[in-house]
Structures are given as structure tokens and as C-alpha cells.
Amino acid sequence: MDALLKVEDFTMHYSTKAGWVQAVDGISFALNRGQSLGLVGESGCGKTSIAMSIMRLLPYNAQTKRGKIYLGGRDIYSMTAEEFRQARWKEISMIFQAAMNALNPVYTVGSQIVEAIVEHEPDTTEEEARRRVAELFDLVGIPAERSDHYPHEYSGGMKQRAVIAMALACNPSLIIADEPTTALDVIVQDKILREMEEIRRRINMSMIYISHDISVIAEVSDIVGVMYAGKLMEIGEADDVFKRPRHPYTYGLMHAYPSILGDKRDLATIPGEPPNLMAPPEGCRFNPRCDRATDECRAVEPLMTKVAPEHSIACHNPVWAPSSGGEQVGVAR
Amino acid sequence: MIMRRYMLGRVGQLVLTLLIYMTLVYFLMQAMPGDISQMYLANPRIPQAAREELKKQLGLDRSPFLQYISYIKNFFTGNLGVSFSQYPKPVWDILIERLPRTIVLFVTANCLSFYVGFVLGRIIAWQRGATVDHIATVVGITFWTAFYPLLSLILIWLFAYTLHWLPLNQFIEPALWTRAPFTSNTVFGYMVLGIALIALAVFFIFWTLRRGLRRTRRSAALAWGMTAGVICLAIWIAHATGTLIYIWDIIRHMMLPVCTLTLINFAGTMLLMRDSMLETVQEDYVMAARAKGLPDNVVRDRYAARNALLPTVTSLVLSLASSMSGGLVTETMFSWPGLGQVLFRAALGNDYPLATGALVFTGVFLLVAHFVADLLYAALDPRISYTGQPAEG
Numbered sequence: 142m143d144a145l146l147k148v149e150d151f152t153m154h155y156s157t158k159a160g161w162v163q164a165v166d167g168i169s170f171a172l173n174r175g176q177s178l179g180l181v182g183e184s185g186c187g188k189t190s191i192a193m194s195i196m197r198l199l200p201y202n203a204q205t206k207r208g209k210i211y212l213g214g215r216d217i218y219s220m221t222a223e224e225f226r227q228a229r230w231k232e233i234s235m236i237f238q239a240a241m242n243a244l245n246p247v248y249t250v251g252s253q254i255v256e257a258i259v260e261h262e263p264d265t266t267e268e269e270a271r272r273r274v275a276e277l278f279d280l281v282g283i284p285a286e287r288s289d290h291y292p293h294e295y296s297g298g299m300k301q302r303a304v305i306a307m308a309l310a311c312n313p314s315l316i317i318a319d320e321p322t323t324a325l326d327v328i329v330q331d332k333i334l335r336e337m338e339e340i341r342r343r344i345n346m347s348m349i350y351i352s353h354d355i356s357v358i359a360e361v362s363d364i365v366g367v368m369y370a371g372k373l374m375e376i377g378e379a380d381d382v383f384k385r386p387r388h389p390y391t392y393g394l395m396h397a398y399p400s401i402l403g404d405k406r407d408l409a410t411i412p413g414e415p416p417n418l419m420a421p422p423e424g425c426r427f428n429p430r431c432d433r434a435t436d437e438c439r440a441v442e443p444l445m446t447k448v449a450p451e452h453s454i455a456c457h458n459p460v461w462a463p464s465s466g467g468e469q470v471g472v473a474r
Numbered sequence: 475m476i477m478r479r480y481m482l483g484r485v486g487q488l489v490l491t492l493l494i495y496m497t498l499v500y501f502l503m504q505a506m507p508g509d510i511s512q513m514y515l516a517n518p519r520i521p522q523a524a525r526e527e528l529k530k531q532l533g534l535d536r537s538p539f540l541q542y543i544s545y546i547k548n549f550f551t552g553n554l555g556v557s558f559s560q561y562p563k564p565v566w567d568i569l570i571e572r573l574p575r576t577i578v579l580f581v582t583a584n585c586l587s588f589y590v591g592f593v594l595g596r597i598i599a600w601q602r603g604a605t606v607d608h609i610a611t612v613v614g615i616t617f618w619t620a621f622y623p624l625l626s627l628i629l630i631w632l633f634a635y636t637l638h639w640l641p642l643n644q645f646i647e648p649a650l651w652t653r654a655p656f657t658s659n660t661v662f663g664y665m666v667l668g669i670a671l672i673a674l675a676v677f678f679i680f681w682t683l684r685r686g687l688r689r690t691r692r693s694a695a696l697a698w699g700m701t702a703g704v705i706c707l708a709i710w711i712a713h714a715t716g717t718l719i720y721i722w723d724i725i726r727h728m729m730l731p732v733c734t735l736t737l738i739n740f741a742g743t744m745l746l747m748r749d750s751m752l753e754t755v756q757e758d759y760v761m762a763a764r765a766k767g768l769p770d771n772v773v774r775d776r777y778a779a780r781n782a783l784l785p786t787v788t789s790l791v792l793s794l795a796s797s798m799s800g801g802l803v804t805e806t807m808f809s810w811p812g813l814g815q816v817l818f819r820a821a822l823g824n825d826y827p828l829a830t831g832a833l834v835f836t837g838v839f840l841l842v843a844h845f846v847a848d849l850l851y852a853a854l855d856p857r858i859s860y861t862g863q864p865a866e867g
Contacts, residue, residue, distance in 0.1 A: 242759060243758045243759055245781070
């Protein structure tokens with residue numbers, strides 16, 4: 142089956158006064174129709190940059206160095222601006238990191254959704270678009286009559302739902318959700334995630350979730366990609382990655398998260414901090430913080446290699462963790 | 475209901491502000507050195523008894539406080555007193571003749587310069603760093619900092635004296651009006667009324683068609699066609715009543731001062747708009763609009779510029795105030811017979827009633843302008859609520 146979204150060796154750098162920031166470096170992944178991908182990583186690891194690259198919404202100082210992004214088989218960076226403008230929202234839409242501010246304060250919420258529908262489906266009348274907005278509001282759990290209200294009359298959770306409704310407006314085949322629930326409290330967050338996942342499955346849509354919160358990703362993704370310092374470190378089926386994390390960074394990330402259900406234990410932290418992306422370390426970018434680093438790690442950059450049919454990592458010295466999740470080998474703390 | 479209460483409260487505030495302002499103006503006038511009594515009454519050829527009689531007649535024999543009380547009382551009954559220098563012409567008659575000319579000139583100039591500044595600011599913010607940005611900024615700043623009287627002289631020299639495109643100065647061409655069956659004020663009144671009606675009609679046309687305008691070229695063509703129709707109709711009516719050439723004469727005389735004021739002032743709004751819009755283009759909703767696949771000009775106008783407009787409305791009111799107070803210079807340079815000149819002469823001639831009346835009406839106009847601006851804010855920004863209910867969330 143042809144992948145809906147295919148990212149091949151995509152590399153994008155930001156030009157700054159101090160030099161090039163290597164924000165996204167050699168990222169490759171593919172996403173099929175109906176699948177959901179979770180991208181997880183620390184702040185500044187390039188998750189949002191990837192999302193913006195796929196949306197072609199990069200700031201003026203960003204430069205794509207290598208690689209291609211295919212959406213439904215078409216290379217998006219060889220499409221004209223007008224062609225891609227028409228593809229936006231119809232084929233690929235987005236839920237923004239700061240959903241609170243993604244609504245124009247001077248227009249009613251409903252009219253902003255109607256605007257998008259009417260723009261992409263010129264045959265739709267205003268009344269049909271309004272009816273669709275009412276359905277969408279129903280879907281995300283906002284009373285339909287609220288569509289005539291202004292964004293400031295909404296609560297945070299409602300704005301988030303409205304932004305989700307807006308992303309669904311043109312029935313896109315892919316939605317990128319960049320930190321969709323970070324601004325919300327945990328209870329609302331969980332509720333909205335579940336609802337989004339339910340809607341996604343119902344209409345067989347693809348989704349990319351981006352979050353620094355590994356629990357969010359675990360809840361909703363079919364495939365998980367772990368990013369660090371502009372690079373993809375590990376990608377694979379969610380079950381496999383969470384049960385048997387191979388990359389020391391993934392392993393560290395998972396153990397840096399408290400579990401409510403598991404045994405009481407000290408939180409393991411990953412020492413150090415992410416590297417400066419203007420001058421990333423030689424070899425593996427994670428090597429200065431990795432307790433398994435060898436001379437090879439410090440000299441040679443590891444390539445993505447398959448460790449299971451749907452599971453690849455970029456590591457010279459992977460962690461092997463038994464599926465039982467019991468005793469760990471290699472990571473001694 | 476709540477809105478009416480707000481309006482009533484706001485009008486009450488206006489009246490109170492006006493009272494304070496009038497008090498200040500009144501006592502400032504009293505504090506001016508010398509007074510009318512010296513000019514009129516110190517005349518040794520007038521006998522003492524006649525002098526006392528005159529003083530009594532003018533009400534100058536009472537204490538300043540009593541004079542003030544009766545002034546305020548008379549003001550609110552519509553009596554502004556009698557001008558000393560143009561005795562016995564009532565102040566009100568002078569003001570009603572001069573005030574509209576001043577208001578129309580400055581409101582037109584301000585609206586035009588605001589519009590030019592808004593449109594240019596929108597373009598240069600959208601293409602920040604481009605050549606057009608640099609050119610507009612340099613040109614705008616040059617005019618903004620130019621010495622105003624000198625710039626008006628240069629423009630008069632260029633367009634009136636050298637090119638003969640526009641009249642040199644004044645409000646009307648006297649030769650044309652000697653045989654006119656109307657007075658200039660009647661024609662002026664009809665002109666203002668007519669332009670207001672046209673503006674209202676055009677606004678109504680665009681407001682009714684606003685939905686279609688965004689989507690189809692046909693409704694845009696329809697709207698512009700109807701606008702042209704309304705203007706043609708207005709011109710035809712003016713022609714049929716025989717006022718057209720006179721209206722055109724007044725408009726021609728307005729052009730140079732309006733253009734000068736616009737050139738001087740547009741950069742203020744332009745730079746404010748540019749700064750304001752450089753902030754709004756960073757907003758998430760602008761990126762969201764782009765992500766939604768809206769065309770570039772829609773993102774610019776309906777998202778970035780629409781929100782950047784809000785803080786610049788303040789500048790519209792402020793510049794109106796400053797240009798009204800600077801009105802004297804403009805009216806002198808262009809010999810525009812407006813309120814500024816009246817005020818100037820009255821102040822020099824110790825004509826208290828007239829000077830006070832002129833100042834108070836400038837104040838009344840600005841207070842009304844502020845009130846309109848408040849309503850405009852509420853109309854432009856749904857987050858501002860004057861209904862007394864705080865916005866939730």
C-alpha cells in the first residue's frame with residue numbers, strides 16, 4: 142500500500158546570525174492511511190519543525206537542505222504555492238500547539254470554520270457550511286449554538302475542541318496535532334485525547350501527534366517516533382517501542398516518567414541537557430548524555446537499522462530489555 | 475437596555491468633562507492680561523456715566539464668579555453671548571458659520587490620512603524589509619518631520635502658483651459666487667449632507683453584499699456598480715439643482731489643505747500600523763489562517779491587518795485632536811475661513827465670548843469624537859464590552 146505521507150531523509154536548517162541551526166536532520170518515516178504516528182522528544186528537538194515542514198509553514202529563515210516529503214505521492218516542495226494552498230486543510234490540516242491563540246479574536250468561531258469550508262469547497266453554500274459546523278461541534282462536544290460566539294467567550298477546553306472541529310472541517314486525510322492538549326489540565330487532556338482518537342478511528346484518518354509527554358503519545362499512537370536533537374532515534378510500532386525500548390534515549394525517557402500503577406521507585410533522569418544544534422556532537426548526537434557511549438558512538442554517526450519488522454533504531458549500542466520488563470541489562474544506575 | 479444605561483452614563487460623563495473644560499477655559503480667558511473694558515471703556519471720549527452703563531450692559535460690573543455662573547447657565551440654554559469685536563453679532567451665529575468648515579476640513583484630512591496610513595502600513599508590514607518598505611518609511615518620515623508651514627508653501631507654490639491646478643487659497647472663488655443664487659453656507663451644508671448620504675449608501679451596499687464579496691467577482695462588480703450609480707445620481711441631483719459648479723468649487727478649494735494635512739500625517743498611522751501588524755503576523759491565528767489554506771490577501775486583510783487595526787484607531791482620535799489644535803496654522807496658510815482664525819482673532823482682540831465659544835466648541839467636537847471612537851472600538855473588537863458584563867474565559 143502506498144503511504145499517505147512519506148518523509149525521506151528530510152533535513153532542514155535555520156539560518157541565524159550565529160550560524161546554521163540543524164533543527165531537522167535526515168528524518169525518514171512513512172505513514173499509511175488510518176495510522177497514527179506519535180512523535181515524542183524534549184523541547185527543541187525538532188518535532189514542531191517537522192510539523193511545520195509538512196505544512197510548508199516554515200519561517201523565512203528556514204532552509205530545506207535535503208530530502209523530500211510526499212503527500213499522497215506528490216512531492217510537496219515541488220508543488221507551487223497555490224497548489225499547496227489548495228491542498229492545505231483539504232488533505233492535511235493541523236491542530237496548533239497554542240490552540241488558545243489559533244482563533245482570530247475578532248470573528249465568531251463558527252464563521253472561521255465556515256470560512257475554511259467555503260474556501261476549499263466553493264460549491265458549498267454558507268448554510269450547508271453552517272450545518273457542517275453544527276455537526277462538527279456536536280462531534281467534539283460543543284453545543285451547536287456556541288458557534289456564533291467569539292473565542293474569548295470560550296473556556297480553554299472549548300477552544301481546544303473548537304480547534305479540533307476546525308481541523309476536521311474539510312475531512313482531511315491527515316491531521317497534525319502539535320501538542321494538542323499541553324495547555325489543558327490532565328483530566329480535560331485525557332478526555333479530549335480519547336475523543337480525538339475515537340473520531341480518528343471512526344473516519345479512518347491519519348494523524349501525527351506531537352508531544353513531549355510520552356504518556357500522551359502512548360495513549361494514542363500506532364507508531365511511535367522518538368526524536369532527539371533534530372534526529373529520529375527510534376521508530377516502531379507503539380507496543381514494541383514501549384515494551385522493548387532499544388535506544389538508550391527512549392529507555393531513559395520512559396523511565397523519567399512516573400507511573401501511577403507501577404511500583405514506587407525513584408525517577409530516573411537523563412543527565413545533562415540537549416546539545417546546541419549549531420554544533421551538535423560528533424558521532425551520535427546523544428553520546429555526551431548516554432551511559433552506554435563508546436568510542437564508536439563518539440566518532441561514527443549511527444544509521445537507522447531494523448531491529449524488528451516494524452522497528453528501527455539509530456544506535457551502535459542498543460539496550461536490550463526483556464519483554465517482561467523485569468531486570469534490565471546494560472543500564473546500571 | 476444595558477446598552478442604553480451605558481450610553482446615558484457616558485453622555486453624563488461627557489457633560490461633566492465639558493463643564494470642567496468650560497470652567498478651565500473661562501478662567502483662563504479671565505486670567506489673560508488686559509480686557510475688553512480697556513479697549514472699549516477706557517476711551518476718554520465716552521463719558522463716565524455711559525461707560526458705567528456700557529459695562530453694566532456687557533455684564534462686566536459683576537464679579538467673575540457671577541459672570542461664570544451666568545455664562546454656564548446661558549450656554550446650556552443655547553445662548554453663547556454676543557461677540558465684542560463683531561458687536562452685536564451673536565457668538566453662536568459666527569460659530570455656526572465657521573465650525574462646519576473646520577470640522578469638515580479636518581475630519582476629511584484625518585480620515586484620508588488614516589486610510590492612506592492604514593493601507594500603506596498594511597502593505598509594508600506584509601512585505602517587511604522589501605524595497606517598498608524602505609521607500610514608504612523614508613518618504614513618510616520625511617513628510618512627518620517636515621516643517622509644516624514650509625511644506626504648505628511649497629505645495630501652494632507647486633500646485634497653485636506654478637501648475638495652476640488648484641486655487642491658491644480661500645474657501646470659495648469670490649468671482650464665481652457673486653451671481654450665485656445661494657449662499658456658500660447653504661451649498662456647503664447640502665454638500666456635507668450629500669456626502670454623508672453617499673457614504674451611508676455605499677456602506678449599506680457593501681454591508682448587504684459582504685458575504686458574496688468574499689466569494690464571487692460578480693458581487694464585487696455589483697457593489698462597485700451600485701456605488702458608481704449612487705455617485706452619478708448624487709451628481710445629477712446637484713446638477714439639476716444648479717449647485718454642482720459651486721460644490722465643485724468648494725471641493726477644489728479643499729483639495730490642497732486636505733492633501734497637505736494628509737502628507738504630513740499619514741506616516742504616523744502608517745508606522746503605527748506597521749509596528750502593530752508586525753506583532754499580529756506573529757500570532758498563531760495568522761499561521762492558522764495560512765494553514766487553513768486561505769489566500770494570501772485574506773490572511774493579510776482579515777487576520778493580520780484586522781487585528782492590527784485596533785490599536786491604530788486610538789491614533790485616529792489623537793491625531794484629530796492635535797490637528798484641530800494645529801488648525802490655526804493650516805487655516806492661516808490656506809486662508810481657510812474656519813474656527814482657527816476666529817479663535818486667533820478673538821484671542822488677540824480680547825473678545826472673550828467669542829474666544830470662549832470657539833474653544834468650548836472645539837472641546838465639544840473632540841469629546842464627541844472620543845465618544846464615537848469608544849463606540850468604534852466596541853464595534854471593531856468583540857472583546858470590548860460596554861454592557862458591564864465582564865467577558866468570561
